[in-house]
Amino acid sequence: MQRIRAVGREAAAKKYDILSAMMAHALAGDGQDQRLVLRLMALITTRYNWQSDELVIGQRQIARLWCVDERTVKRDMARLRGLGWITVKRQGARGRVSVLGLGLERIMLDTRAAWPNIGPDYVARLSGESEPEASDTTVVPFRRPEIAAEGGIWGAARAHLATEDRALFDAWFAGLADGEIKDGCLTLIAPSRFHAAYLRTHLMDRLRTAVRRADVRITQVRIEAG
CATH class of the missing domain: 1.10.10.10 (Winged helix-like DNA-binding domain superfamily/Winged helix DNA-binding domain)
Structure with a gap:
């Protein structure tokens, strides 16, 4: 988007x-x-x-x-x-x-599901994509596997993040592992220091929103390197 x-x-x-x-x-x-x-x-x-x-x-x-x-x-x-x-x-x-x-x-993220009701030209413009052309029957489209809603707060938050922006999810959120919840703070484990630092700098607001929508009792999210 x-x-x-x-x-x-x-x-x-x-x-x-x-x-x-x-x-x-x-x-x-x-x-x-x-x-x-x-x-x-x-x-x-x-x-x-x-x-x-x-x-x-x-x-x-x-x-x-x-x-x-x-x-x-x-x-x-x-x-x-x-x-x-x-x-x-x-x-x-x-x-x-x-x-x-x-x-x-x-x-814009929260309203995205309703964009097709406006029209394909609107979806293409807001998504930064060209308008769809006539399909080529010789090309088989690649479909990413669906993210199943797992149990727990992070499982619900993961499914929400994947629905919002699958490419961003695959790049930065999919690799996070569930840590512990203590005193209203959810700890997530990133695969590297760089990964953790990038999330803290650029994507914490999106993470907090997804986690709070999964459970309003979570007031903080902490990212640690594995």
Whole structure:
């Protein structure tokens, strides 16, 4: 999947692509998901600064926009932060509201299953692939074996990571071995020091999200070299 940022010459088209992905995801979900995504889209279209990746708005103003009470705002914003769709860039203090950002990579990953509902051209564009041509019956497509959901927290997280991005999973996550869980921290064992260092530097957010979705009681993930 291409990394998507709504800046530059094609900023307008990229914004529509992001909002289209969110819309398709919401329409494929239940009423609760639809309300949550609609509320986030309302914040994006009215108050989000695409250039600086900043959303600055107080809970009272959000409640007025959403036509709900502030308790509902706290609950739904907590859900969006838990999903990784909203990030806290600077915590509010002394009467100042928090500066929030969008987890665009996480949004696009979570909505990917609904992209085909928009069309094959959209899928090809967002995946960075050329549009599919007429199939050649003399070529047998290679299929990767499915990742079976194993038992335990890491087993569930592995299956989630493989579904999100199989190529990335095969390169960096498949080689991780389950360690121990202690005091809300899951330890994973990498095959080498380089492998562990790369994961810590580049992929920890994705790992934490997958593990927390497998079990919300896990608050930390530690990578050690085998």
